[in-house]
Amino acid sequence: MDLALAPLPQEQTGKKDRGRQIYDLGHTTVFASKSDPRFSYCLYVPPTLGQGGSPNLVAVMHGTGRAFTSYRDAFAGFGRWNNCIILCPLFPVGVLGDGNRDGFKYMQEASIRYDEVLLSIVEEVGERYDLDVSRFGLFGYSGGGHFTHRFLMFHPDRLWAASIGAPGSVTLLDPSRDWWVGMRDVKERFGIEIDPAAMARVPVQMIVGAADIETWEITHREGGRHWMLGANDAGRTRPERLDSLRRSFEAHGINVRFDLIPNVPHDGNQVVEHVESFLAEVLRDRRANEQSIAEG
Template identity: 60%
Template sequence: MQELGTSEAAARARAFYDYGETAIFASTADPRFHMLLYVPPTVAQGRKVDLLVAVHGTGRTSAIEFRDGFSEFGLYNDCAILCPIFPINVRGDGARSGYKYLVEGDIRYDHVVLSMVEEMAAKYGQDWSTFAMFGFSGGGHFTHRFALLHPEKLWAASIGAPGSVTLLNPEKDWWIGTRDLAEKFGRPLDIEALAKVPVQMVVGALDLETWEITHKPGSVYYMDGANDPGSTRPERLRSLQKSFEAAGVKVTFDEVPGVSHDRLKVLGHVKQFLAQVLKEKRA
C-alpha cells in the first residue's frame, strides 16, 4: 500500500475533519467550551457563505441534531452551521442552565459564542461579522437574550420554545426585564438595532408541560414576576412577541399544530424562515 505524503495526508485530514460535518473542536479562547460545524465543501475552494449559529437545549445532544438537521439546508443555501456546546457542570457545581441567562460566575456565554464565530471565520476565510442564530428550549432562552445584547451581530434570529422570557421591560431588572442591562452587561439595549433584525418565534401548539418552566420561590432563577408572562411555553412566547412588537420589531410567529416540545418537528418552519431572509438579504 502506497503511503501518503505529509502534505497529501494533511489535505485529506482537513477534508475529512474540517469540511462537511466536522469533528468537535475546543474553543481556543476558552477550551472548556466546544463546537461542531457543517461547512459546505465548496468553502475549501474559496466560496463565501453565510453562517447560522444553532444553540442546543438543556440536554446538549441537540447540538449534533441541529448540525445534521441543518446540513442539507446549509449545502443548498450556501450557509455554514456552527453549534456551540456548553457542558453541564462547567464550573463544578452541577449547574445545567447558566448559559441560558448569558452569564454564570465569570463566564459570559455571549462572549464565548462571539469568540467561536471569530475563530471559525478566520479558519475558513469568511466574513461572519453578522450571522443568524436559532435556538430551541434552552437555546431559545439564549437566542432571544443574545439578540437583546448584540442585535447588530444578527441578520436573523429564530427563537424556539424558551421556557422563560426576558421582556423589554425597563421597570424590571434582568433576567425578567431590561432595566439594569447596561449595568450588568456593559451594553445598553439598542432598540433601533433590534428592530432591524428579522425575528421568528416558533413553538408547538401542544407544548403545554409546565413542570420544568415554573419558577418557584427559592429556586436559582426565581424572581418576583418570573411566571407573569404565562404558564406554558406558547403563552410565554406570545408575551415575548407582544414585547418585541411594541418596540417595533417585526416578528414571524409560528405555532405548529399537533407538536409538543419536539425540536426536530419545528426545523422545517425555521428553514423556511431563514431561506426567505437569506433571499432578501442577498437580493
C-alpha cells in the same frame, strides 16, 4: 540534506489534505474553543466551500439536553443547499463544578459571559475558513431559545436573523423590572444598552409547538436558582410566554414572524423545516440586496 529543512514528502502533504477533507469539511469533528477550551463546537461545512460565492454562517444553539451534534446534522442539508456553514456550540452542564444546567440560558454564570463565548467561537470559525462573520444567523430551541432572544437584545448588530424557539422563560423589554424578567438594570449588570431600534433591523422568527403545554420544567418556584418576583408572569406555558415576548417586541417596533405549529410538543426536531424556511427567505432577500448594491 538537512532533514529539518526538507520539504514535506508528497505522501505527508496528501495526508494533510485528506485530513482536512475528513475532519474540517462536511460533518466536522468537535473542536475546543481556543479562547476557552471548556467550551467546544462542531460544524457542517459545505464540501463546495469557496465555490459559487461567499458562504454565510448560521449558529444553532442547543437546549438543556446539549444535542449539539443532532442539530448540526439536522441543518446540514440546509447548509449544503444554501451555501451556509452551520456552527453548533457546546456549553456543557456544570462548567463550574456545581451541576448547573442553566447557566448559558441567562447569559452570565459567575465570571462567564456566554454571549462573549459564542462571539469568540464565531471569530475563530471566521478565521479558519476565511469567512466574513460580522453578521450571522442564530437559532436556538428551548434552552437555546432562552439564549437566542437574550443574545439578540445584547448584540443585534451581529445578527442577520434570529429564530427563537420555545424558550421556557423570557426576558421582556420591560424597563420597570430587573434582569432577567425585564431589562431595567442591564446596563449596570452587563455594560450593555439594549437598543430596540437596532433589534428592529433584524428579521425575527418566534416558533413553538401548539401542543408544547407541559409546565413541570418551566414553572419557577421560590427558592429556585432563578427565582425572582415576576418570574412566571409572562404566562403558564411556553406558547403563552413566547406570545408575551412577541407582544413585548412588537410594542417596541420589532416585527415578528410568529409560528405556532399545530400538534407539535416540545421537540426541536419537528420545527427545523419551519426555521429553515424562515432563514432561506431572509438569505434570499439579503443576497439580493447585496447583489443590487454590488451592481450599483
